[in-house]
Amino acid sequence: MKDFSKELTFKTSRSSGAGGQNVNKVETSVTVLWKIEESEFFNDIQKDLIQIKLKNRINAEGFLFLTVSESRTQLMNKTKAIEKILEIVDKALVIPKKRVATKPSRGQKQKRLDAKKNLSQKKENRKFRY
Incomplete structure (x- = not known):
């Protein structure tokens, strides 16, 4: 697993x-953004693979969020957030x-036919x- 957390x-x-007042006054939710095209940790093939598999998480500007x-x-x-994004990309x-593709064995075929007869x-x- 590559640690590209410096690019986030x-x-x-x-x-x-x-959460009460804590929710109303403190910004605790974290959104992590990563620009895939500008990454130096991955080659072009890996970047394409990430973009294909995670297309639902990538916005129009090309950020994985x-x-x-x-x-x-x-x-x-x-x-x-860092752990999750590293895991998702990995x-x-x-x-x-x-x-x-394999064919069913003779024993499997016979077992199926016996079950049908039964x-x-x-x-x-x-x-x-x-």
Whole structure:
């Protein structure tokens, strides 16, 4: 996992929800912004991969953003935001393995057919006979 936290910028705002006067007077909610195109930590292929996988989180200016307001303190929210954005980008860089199509084995086929026979036999036995 690459630590690109030096490239992050932060904005603070007032959190919503419970907290009483603390919510009304202290800016504890933290929004972290990262300009993907200007990053020096990733190559062009990785940047493209991040932009494709995280397109819903990227705004029109090309900033990846994330807002955290879980804690009552700005510092805790800032550290959580850094952790989350590093984790999100790290997950976006993972390329999934291609699935190799396989055929069911002979035993699996026989098991399925036996289950079908068993079920049809059970339903046959439920029929009312005169």
